[in-house]
Amino acid sequence: MANVLKQLWSIRVLLIMFISPLVLLPLPLHIGTQEAKTAYVLILMAVFWITEVVPISVTALLPVFMFPMLGVIKAKEIAPAYMSDTIMVFLGGLVMAVAIETWNIHRLMALRVLLVVGTEPRWLMLGLMISTWFLSMWISNSATTAMMIPIAQAILIQLKGTSDKLHDNEKTFDVKDNEQSTEVTDDEATHYKRICKAVSLCIAYAANSGGICSLTGTGPNLVLKGHAEELYAKYGEESPVHFTMWMGFGLPLGFTIFIICWIWLQIAFLRCRGGCCCCSNVEDKKERGRRVKQVIRDQYDALGPITYAQGSVLVLFGILVVCWISRDLGGVGGWGDLFKDGYVRDSTPAVLLAVLLFVLPAEKPAIFCWGTDEDEKPKPTRALLTWKDAHEKLPWSLFLLLGGGFALAKGCQDSGLSLWIGEQLEVFKGLNPWLMLLILCYVCSFFTEVTSNVAIATIIMPILSSLAINTGVNPLFYILPAAISTSFAYMLPVATPPNALVFSYGHLKVIDMASAGFILNIIAVPLLVFATYTWGDAIFDFSTVPPGFLTNQTVLSNLTHIV
Structure with a gap:
């Protein structure tokens, strides 16, 4: 019996992955309502998230194919949930965080x-x-x-x-x-x-x-x-x-x-x-x-x-925080009132400042500086942030996890x-x-x-x-x-x-x-x-x-x- 239990424990991941969908099949097949089909996806994702039989960011991708296959939401309607305004706020904030870490x-x-x-x-x-x-x-x-x-x-x-x-x-x-x-x-x-x-x-x-x-x-x-x-x-x-x-x-x-x-x-x-x-x-x-x-x-x-680069990142970080805080001061005004109502959100300054990190130089530009050697060729300077920095340090899996959550929430509401x-x-x-x-x-x-x-x-x-x-x-x-x-x-x-x-x-x-x-x-x-x-x-x-x-x-x- 002890050996059997050890063997079952060693394959617990496979057991959960294949038994859970089978046990829950009566929901979409027998009951068959839109609510039941969505509940099937919800419970299955909850089981996978809690047990972590697969990476939680991978589990977050289930709504992309399960909701369309079950007839709950069309594929072209569920996919945009993975790139929303909220995720753009997160992206801009994380890019700024990567710049802070880099320097x-x-x-x-x-x-x-x-x-x-x-x-x-x-x-x-x-x-x-x-x-x-x-x-x-x-x-x-x-x-x-x-x-x-x-x-x-x-x-x-x-x-x-x-x-x-x-x-x-x-x-x-x-x-x-x-x-x-x-x-x-x-x-x-x-x-x-x-x-x-x-x-x-x-x-x-x-x-x-x-x-x-x-x-x-x-x-x-x-x-x-x-x-x-x-x-x-x-x-x-x-x-x-x-x-x-x-x-x-x-x-x-x-x-x-x-x-x-x-x-x-x-x-x-x-x-x-x-x-x-x-x-x-x-x-x-x-x-x-x-x-x-x-x-x-x-x-x-x-x-x-x-350094010049650290000072530049600190200034941009300060501007971002001020923009976030002052966009809407609780109904008493804010810089958001300068634009059409509802057009700008917290993602607007977040992405703007994130883009500037890839544009502004990490060293003080030597162009038009007095006292420089005329024969000395200007050296190309790197930006405050390179794509390599962002690619290596951004937690890409977390974007999928957030997107999967929004997709699941959309399925629960629409169904x-x-x-x-x-x-x-x-x-x-x-x-x-x-x-x-x-x-x-x-x-x-x-x-x-x-x-x-x-x-x-x-x-x-x-x-x-x-x-x-x-x-x-x-x-x-x-x-x-x-x-x-x-x-x-x-x-x-x-x-x-x-x-x-x-x-x-x-x-x-x-x-x-x-x-x-x-x-x-x-x-x-x-x-x-x-x-x-x-x-x-x-x-x-x-x-x-x-x-x-x-x-x-x-x-x-x-x-x-x-x-």
């Missing part, structure tokens, strides 16, 4: 912050977290974590070196002190391990928290934006989800979670004595601080002064599956919306521990929007917090790439991440609901159902407002 601007910023915060473990953690948190708003969480972990490792090596020196000194004590010195050494070794765990986790948690702050920070945010635009357009309304509004809600929330993570990691791991978690006396503290600061200074100096699910969920209309939101966010936050947060967001968006419409609630009230809660992936290495990256360095065990992350999951969801109730309601007006949704007859008969 080492992210590393320069991170090291500068570390030089400012000081050398105490708690302040080093704060410096690492501030850098990671800020960068992950604009750069992918994975890339930010991959950049920050080597910096953290260099710091930990210096802490280890100080601890080893302390251990060597203790060996010179006479015999009667040996027992005491061994106890001290063991104690310091334990503290060093705790520092390693805390530093590793602080980077992963800061990356996850930073992704909440901006619309382009992480995949689920864009899934929500794309779904909201399609949903609101269907009911003749304009989606309120754009960069400025998102930052107004996400930035305070992400910053609050970031501070909570920092405090909790100190409580859980550092357990400081006299403000220092590695050395027992003032001299050792000074030695440790000197060594740590020197290694940061060496890395910072090795980068040299800011009527979303409406059918919403009607079945009307049994919850007597439940307080705030309690319902709390339950939904907890479910999403724990589901995202075992599968892709983008996949979970893609699956739940159509379901929750239908639930909201059929129970008389503003759809954004459910789908926006639920999308954010899929970023509360603190417990397991498989939950997000940042978790997996820090786990791979060997300082952590699964129990370390699970025990620390469980508390954060428990705390983060009520905080999210509180944010929704307070400044979120002030920004998005969750308490009012947009007029366009009132055309739905079910809503007319069950209209309620959140109070």
Whole structure:
């Protein structure tokens, strides 16, 4: 029996791939409605995404051929979902992020912050977290974590070196002190391990928290934006989800979670004595601080002064952020009013600035400069970004994953599956919306521990929007917090790439991440609901159902407002 089980486990991928479609065949063949055919695709993709029997980006391609073959949506109608305005926003943001990585601007910023915060473990953690948190708003969480972990490792090596020196000194004590010195050494070794765990986790948690702050920070945010635009357009309304509004809600929330993570990691791991978690006396503290600061200074100096290319990228990055924020200032104007109504979106400046990166030179042009040798031929200069840079560093698979999510959402809406699910969920209309939101966010936050947060967001968006419409609630009230809660992936290495990256360095065990992350999951969801109730309601007006949704007859008969 044991051998049989081992053999089955070894071919589990093939079993899931071939058995799942067969088990679900009664849906399209026996029931045969448009809703059932769409449910067949939805469930199959959910199984493939959760089990990852094939790459999740490959699973995202299933709607391209399955919806046309099942007669749900025409091929020419489903294909455009893979290149939408939302994906263009993501593309422009990622191209800018690639330029920042190419010219080492992210590393320069991170090291500068570390030089400012000081050398105490708690302040080093704060410096690492501030850098990671800020960068992950604009750069992918994975890339930010991959950049920050080597910096953290260099710091930990210096802490280890100080601890080893302390251990060597203790060996010179006479015999009667040996027992005491061994106890001290063991104690310091334990503290060093705790520092390693805390530093590793602080980077992963800061990356996850930073992704909440901006619309382009992480995949689920864009899934929500794309779904909201399609949903609101269907009911003749304009989606309120754009960069400025998102930052107004996400930035305070992400910053609050970031501070909570920092405090909790100190409580859980550092357990400081006299403000220092590695050395027992003032001299050792000074030695440790000197060594740590020197290694940061060496890395910072090795980068040299800011170059022309770095300055140019920083200027373009600043322009992009300002353009995103100022296009629509919450109904009080913005540069978007200079153009025809509805013609420009967040993708407009994103792609414009991305194109300029491939045009502007990386070196100060020498043309028409005084004092140059007339016989010296001008050297061709490279652009701030080359296609090779973009080709190698852009996460192309993520574009397919987002596109697959939008295609699946379109299938659910056009086939009527979303409406059918919403009607079945009307049994919850007597439940307080705030309690319902709390339950939904907890479910999403724990589901995202075992599968892709983008996949979970893609699956739940159509379901929750239908639930909201059929129970008389503003759809954004459910789908926006639920999308954010899929970023509360603190417990397991498989939950997000940042978790997996820090786990791979060997300082952590699964129990370390699970025990620390469980508390954060428990705390983060009520905080999210509180944010929704307070400044979120002030920004998005969750308490009012947009007029366009009132055309739905079910809503007319069950209209309620959140109070």
